[in-house]
Amino acid sequence: xxxxLEPIRGVMAPILTPFNxxxxxxxDLFADHAHHLIKSGCAGLAPFGxxxxxxxxxxxxxxxxxxxxxxxxxxxxxxxxxxxxxNLPDTIRLTRHAVDRGxxxxxxxxxxxxxxxxxxxxxxYFASLIERVASDALRLYLYHIPPVAQVGFSIELxxxxxxxxxxxxxGIKDSSGDWGNTQKLLTEVPGLLVYPGSELPLxxxxxxxxxxxxxATANINAPGIAEIISLHRSSKTAEAKQRHxxxxxxxxxxxxxxxxxAQKFLLSMWSGDERxxxxxPPLLSLPDAxxxxxxxxxxxxxxxxxxxxx
Numbered sequence: 001x002x003x004x005l006e007p008i009r010g011v012m013a014p015i016l017t018p019f020n021x022x023x024x025x026x027x028d029l030f031a032d033h034a035h036h037l038i039k040s041g042c043a044g045l046a047p048f049g050x051x052x053x054x055x056x057x058x059x060x061x062x063x064x065x066x067x068x069x070x071x072x073x074x075x076x077x078x079x080x081x082x083x084x085x086x087n088l089p090d091t092i093r094l095t096r097h098a099v100d101r102g103x104x105x106x107x108x109x110x111x112x113x114x115x116x117x118x119x120x121x122x123x124x125y126f127a128s129l130i131e132r133v134a135s136d137a138l139r140l141y142l143y144h145i146p147p148v149a150q151v152g153f154s155i156e157l158x159x160x161x162x163x164x165x166x167x168x169x170x171g172i173k174d175s176s177g178d179w180g181n182t183q184k185l186l187t188e189v190p191g192l193l194v195y196p197g198s199e200l201p202l203x204x205x206x207x208x209x210x211x212x213x214x215x216a217t218a219n220i221n222a223p224g225i226a227e228i229i230s231l232h233r234s235s236k237t238a239e240a241k242q243r244h245x246x247x248x249x250x251x252x253x254x255x256x257x258x259x260x261x262a263q264k265f266l267l268s269m270w271s272g273d274e275r276x277x278x279x280x281p282p283l284l285s286l287p288d289a290x291x292x293x294x295x296x297x298x299x300x301x302x303x304x305x306x307x308x309x310x
Contacts, residue, residue, distance in 0.1 A: 007193050008078065008104055009211040010043025011225040013218035014051040016264060019278040025065050026275045031072035038078065041226030042218055046107055048082035050148060051216040051260060056280040059090055063097055076102035080141055084109030088125065092132050105139035107173060112149035119157040126161055130168050138168050145175035145197065152176065158189055173197050173214045186210060199225050199251055203244050206232045216259040217251050220266055250302050257286065257294050265291035
């Protein structure tokens with residue numbers, strides 16, 4: 001494996017996508033935020049995920065947005081863009097683009113429109129994707145988020161994909177919210193890079209060999225999450241547990257308000273850039289009074305420091 005294909009170890013942010021008032025992508029703000037996240041402790045970024053409103057973005061928009069990030073100096077080795085759609089041709093195109101631009105990998109949803117599909121159908125889909133992208137540099141990270149997609153990856157399917165394509169099926173983002181599932185992935189699928197989709201089980205996952213996590217709240221709390229990983233690596237167990245408890249409470253508070261509109265409101269308030277307020281339909285922006293209440297709660301209950309803000 002070449003250097004540019006080494007796995008990303010640490011916290012990754014599924015970066016929020018900022019929009020102008022006309023709901024076009026605010027490319028300058030997108031790149032600024034990407035640089036801020038890297039400087040704040042993120043080992044990598046996962047653009048065009050759920051947090052990035054990926055399924056509200058067009059194919060050309062994703063391609064252009066990735067190009068703009070690279071043009072602004074974001075290292076492709078730190079990027080694992082989401083490329084999964086509900087049809088194979090568009091998924092192939094986005095995945096091939098990520099590979100051609102030297103990204104560390106591509107994160108791919110299952111084709112989720114048709115429900116209750118057998119594992120054989122999903123295996124055929126990913127086998128076709130790998131065959132048609134046809135690149136030795138292809139590294140796929142499965143995106144397992146059954147609470148949203150309603151279609152997921154069974155342990156048996158993942159084992160089969162790993163056995164058939166060990167060089168291409170290298171990892172998974174497990175956003176199931178089910179620690180039992182994450183634990184099985186870490187202990188029963190040898191060689192698979194397993195990133196929990198939240199910081200909630202981070203310490204437990206790190207103890208079982210997880211390389212890090214890919215979590216929405218890294219958009220506002222990358223330093224706090226990165227510190228837990230650093231403390232764990234330094235075998236400072238008590239300190240890591242203490243910090244983890246604080247970070248988990250913050251995460252749960254953000255979840256109460258909706259991670260996408262809540263974090264966008266906070267970034268808008270902290271940066272003074274109103275473009276952060278915008279989300280694409282069907283999502284709705286957080287009402288001003290609610291957002292200010294959230295900000296006050298973070299200051300009062302969590303002493304959320306300005307140093308952790310954009």
